Amino acid sequence: MADIKIKSMTESSLLVAITVIVALVGVYIPLLGEVAILIWPLPILILEVRHGLKWALLSVLAAGIIMAILIEPMSAIRLVLGFAPPAIALGYGFRRALPAGQNLLISLVTAVISMLLALGLFLAITGINPFNMELEMMEDTFNSSISAYEAMGVPADKVAEMKDNFGQAFKLVGMLMPLIIICSGLITTLINYVMGRKVLTHLGYNLPKLPPLDQWRLPVALFYLFGFSLVGIYWGESRNISLLTQISYNAFFLTTCTGFVQGVAILSSLLRNKISRWMFWIIIGFIFINGLLAQLLAFVGLFDMIFDYRKRFSARRN
Template sequence: MTESGILAALSVVLGLMALFLPVLGVVAVFLWALPLLVLVVRQGVRFGVAAAVAASAVLSLFAGPLLALRMCVAFAPVGLVLGWGIGRGWSGVRTFLAGLAASVASKLLAFLLLFFLMGIDPWQAQLDGLTQAFSTTLSMYEDMGLDAAAVAQSRGEIEAALTMIGKLAPLVVLIMGLSDTVVLFLLGGRILRRLGSAAPQLPPFGAWRLPIGFLYLFGFSLVGLYWGGTRELPAVYTAALNANMAAMLAGGIQGLSLLSVLLGHFRLGRGVRILIYVFVLFNGLLLQIVAFTGLIDMFFDYRKRFAGRTGGR
């Protein structure tokens, strides 16, 4: 019971940090369900659910019931599901995929709750806020005497980028779900092992193989982009755009996995590997090449020639 109380209190503290601290709050959002995950593994699902409800009730006293409800709905399920899977002895892949599904579904549900309870489109509200912020900043630059043509060009580029982002809401939800699932799975597993509890791990990164269906999805998305663009079908174009970006994301993961095999083949040190990964991730052209290579690798399996010397690492 003492452990349960401490973990529930930690959830409250992380929730308050997420709501009221500008920078640390972003980190706290990803960690909010971590105590719930540990609690489910150590004490059971009932204790985890009770802690989530109690933490939400306390948060509602400081931030209002609606915000506390959104927080609980959007972030608690992934911690509960990951903890449940770990507690039942599932494999790392099965546990991770279950947590990812719960995370994406819970964030969609949180958006729907906000829309139906308050009549607010949360995605459009975020875009409007970004548009207003950029507009204010550019106006300030104009007042400071910057070249009007350059400011106008920047304004057009930002508006085009925000328009594109506005069409990628499903992809953003997927990335949000993927992000907190990764953080919770890795940190939760490490904490549990330190506490003496068993926790599954994912296969070595070099052994990751994503389904070939992502390659087919990429091909169909190109057709959808063409049809939607040439025949003025906005819904088809938007769906194809999200499918295309999701396939490219999968290709990027597969490509980085292949890259890890290549780096292991040449026996490069850990520091050098990290530098190469960072360089690829922050170079748009290289990242696209890696993503396309990853998509093709789903079909041809380039890594077979390196597996013997690297052991899939």
Template sequence: MQNSTTKTASMVEGGILASIAIVFALISVYLPFLGVIVNLIWPVPILLLGVRHGLKASLMCLAVAGIIIAILINPIQAISVVFGFGFIGIALGYAINQAWSPLKTMIIGTGASLLSKGAVLLISIVLMGINPLTVQLAATGQALEQALSIYQSLGFTAEQLQEIRTTMETTIGLLKYIMPAGFALASVVDTYINYLIAKKILARLGNPQPEFTEFRLWQIPGYVLWIYGVSLLLVTFYNQDPTNILYLIGVNVQMVTNVILLIQGLSIAYYYIHYKNWPNFLKSLIVILLFSNQFLVQVVVLMGAFDVVFDYRRLNTRNK
């Protein structure tokens, strides 16, 4: 009797969460200005079902949602949603259901997100004959021309316009090479957002999840610094040949490890603000300054790198 009740509850809950996923898909199509936000959290219903009722329930929910989206909208949209976002929910739901640590859950979710993005890219190229990366770069080029037209109407000189064009074209050219790193970092961000939302919902449902280690105590493995150093060497040696595979690997790995060291450096700053009992608003101030000052970014990255070597906070000593 109890098994029957549990099965019925699972089916009812699965139907409700599948309906929410379908509504999210409809919103993303018919209300494009909300589409980015809705797509970002689309995995949450699938995730919640996986946590509460297991992998099989979440897979069934994903399949049902995909079929109904194909009927209501079109099959391409269904495939894009299922492959692009569904697997993140499946992976995170399974990891949380298995009571894995937050870090391990994030790694699994990030991997699923990265694979999903690759799958969507492949589907777009094969089924629709459209390369989203090429489309995005073309749109960026058009935006550059529009921006230059606006600057010209504002009275910028020809020399100033040329300087802006050169800078922006260099940036756009770099984007072509660092897209894999961009995908990797985006995968971390969307996984973290879905995990946080699900964590809050699960807490309200009486299923609290373990917390991450306090940010001020975060510590990256020492091998990250070695990887960073190798990537710098690759970029330096092959800088004159940006199409070389070793340069492409180096520049993408450098970007990812740069962000990791930046986070490590920021963790150190938070640690000392806490240790010195300074006002908490300084934490927000540092983050704001990082977005506006490239020199400060490099300083914080170096702080992170030096901490890996010298262990300023003596975290390794405490853990022994």
């Protein structure tokens, strides 16, 4: 028992040190810091699976105190409150051997709630809306770019067109903040699930893995949500119902993204063993950066939720 406790303390100390180092990289090193923040919860996840919830919570507390001293208390609180709970939820799912989809869903909900709590606490303590702060930074960057274009002699009508396009994009980004939070939570959860499972598998753990991409099928409810979002956008804009408009736009872009993912799964199934996987991902990358093709693939994926094209293709082959 003493040996187990010493081992837990040793690994906890090591992982706390790694967590603090990753946090320092995330705060002080540009670009690399964005990646570091995404994997910041990974040591907590690994510690919980190996030694249980108690050691994970103690490590989060220790890491938070050290970060508050070395970095800044508010940043430490935002990191701990925003990213530690999803890691603990993932660790719980791994320890319980929950199916991958169920574990990801629980962790995603936890991540979204945690991020909202962290943002709310930041607003309560500082009086600054973090959403507005991010939007102001974007606006300052854009204004600097416009000043540079004007100094280079870009025609006034072109500058006015860029300002108009930015104004529309700026308004849309502000409207889609709820979706941005959901996507941020999903990216963080997915990255830590994949990396955490890979590390723990190397350590000898047998953990559920995500099904192959070819088999991904998203709930048919997303298709109906897509239809309701179109109706909501029409009603909201035609009757100046701002809340309905915002909810509908978030639902529209969310369901469009899920449709794109399902469309990629269809292509993966169709092209499996026909082209190399790296060539497949090059094609997906080309589709992704082409707005029209990406939208078409998203529509295919959305309708697949009802018609199940892969099942029909499989039946024809047989």
